[in-house]
Amino acid sequence: MLLNGKNILVGVSGSIASYKACELVRYLQKKGANIKVIMTPSAKEFVGELTFRALTGEEVLSDWKDGKTGLEHISYAKWADSFVIAPASANTIAKIRYGLTDNFLTSTALAYDKNLVIAPAMNTKMYQNKATEENIIVLKERGHLFVEPAEGLLACKEEGIGKLADIEDIETVILYSIMPKPLKGKKVLITAGATREFFDPIRYISNASSGQMGYSLARMAYILGADEVLLISAPTNLKKPYGVNLINVISALEMYNKVMENINNFDIIIMNAAVADFRPAIKSNQKLKKDKESTTLNLEPNPDILKETGKLKKENQILIGFAAESENILQNSIDKLKRKNLDFIVANDLSNFSRDFYEGILISKDGKKIEIKENSKEEAAYRIFNLFLQQI
Numbered sequence: 001m002l003l004n005g006k007n008i009l010v011g012v013s014g015s016i017a018s019y020k021a022c023e024l025v026r027y028l029q030k031k032g033a034n035i036k037v038i039m040t041p042s043a044k045e046f047v048g049e050l051t052f053r054a055l056t057g058e059e060v061l062s063d064w065k066d067g068k069t070g071l072e073h074i075s076y077a078k079w080a081d082s083f084v085i086a087p088a089s090a091n092t093i094a095k096i097r098y099g100l101t102d103n104f105l106t107s108t109a110l111a112y113d114k115n116l117v118i119a120p121a122m123n124t125k126m127y128q129n130k131a132t133e134e135n136i137i138v139l140k141e142r143g144h145l146f147v148e149p150a151e152g153l154l155a156c157k158e159e160g161i162g163k164l165a166d167i168e169d170i171e172t173v174i175l176y177s178i179m180p181k182p183l184k185g186k187k188v189l190i191t192a193g194a195t196r197e198f199f200d201p202i203r204y205i206s207n208a209s210s211g212q213m214g215y216s217l218a219r220m221a222y223i224l225g226a227d228e229v230l231l232i233s234a235p236t237n238l239k240k241p242y243g244v245n246l247i248n249v250i251s252a253l254e255m256y257n258k259v260m261e262n263i264n265n266f267d268i269i270i271m272n273a274a275v276a277d278f279r280p281a282i283k284s285n286q287k288l289k290k291d292k293e294s295t296t297l298n299l300e301p302n303p304d305i306l307k308e309t310g311k312l313k314k315e316n317q318i319l320i321g322f323a324a325e326s327e328n329i330l331q332n333s334i335d336k337l338k339r340k341n342l343d344f345i346v347a348n349d350l351s352n353f354s355r356d357f358y359e360g361i362l363i364s365k366d367g368k369k370i371e372i373k374e375n376s377k378e379e380a381a382y383r384i385f386n387l388f389l390q391q392i
Ligand SMILES: Cc1cc2nc3c(=O)[nH]c(=O)nc-3n(C[C@H](O)[C@H](O)[C@H](O)COP(=O)(O)O)c2cc1C
Pocket: 012, 013, 014, 015, 016, 017, 040, 041, 042, 043, 088, 089, 090, 091, 092, 093, 121, 122, 123, 126
């Protein structure tokens, strides 16, 4: 796991969302990170420090004078690989902008010499107030990383933007703050999901791909610093990865059109979607009736998105395909790589479908083969990027 062994300092400020920091701490611990928590004095009005002490087995410092030596704001800042403030109140954001150091959290933030990860949570009007907006702009200009709050029903019973971002989105930006940026300067397009080919208004042909690998690749492309990540996705049950632009499509034909509209703007194109080779020749406008003992569905071919992209590929573009094969995995994948003019292909058998463990082989156009065997699709995505980036 990418957070395994990383030191993460979690700063909690006073917000109705302060309790969500308990979940964040548990989540990051499960990912193998070492956690220390610091709280503003007002955060303690919302959630007890005992909770964080029990969760982390560490003292929870709060006043600027706290700690045995009084110099803990310096040692904590040095200890942290990443310092995330979640939730970040409007007040704490303003103090950090002006370099105030009136409590342990703000003192440590000033002593921290890397980019902070700041996850605001507040009422919409507080968030959209010019004062907060300006504070955020200034902090972003200084390189600090914000996890944009979500929209929804807020604790104040108003609808709007200001909810603390989802834990997974906060984790994404923590990873962004820690990981190297080999994709800086590159734009990455990824396809994912299982296309649906409807033969009446509610019934369709599809396949068992969960889309998880494609979504993990898109998330990883953002974490590794890509200038832009575009995910063109057929239906999945997955949430849009943070920092990624998403275009939803349903059928192979729609996916083909969206890929063709966009390919010229991207440097790296990764085709992970499980695209139906065929679609029903006729789509009924009415739900088909069960009025016969048996029936036949006529199919016609869909465009081959990978092959068409391979034909249009320019000198400076990298095209990566995936091959899920049930037999002769290696040979079939090498044939596909050649036939479709790919730079790399990731070959795997069908066992990766809908499970987290990932096993496959990265094959380059010059015939180099490297095994990939990872406990999660997140780690597999990281390894795939590292492996092919080393070879281009
Ligand atoms: C019930 C209640 C809920 C609050 N929720 C928020 C909030 O979600 N976001 C925020 O910025 N401030 C919120 N505040 C205001 C802050 O708690 C207040 O500005 C405090 O001084 C923040 O201190 P700190 O930044 O040092 O933690 C809330 C106040 C109360 C009484």
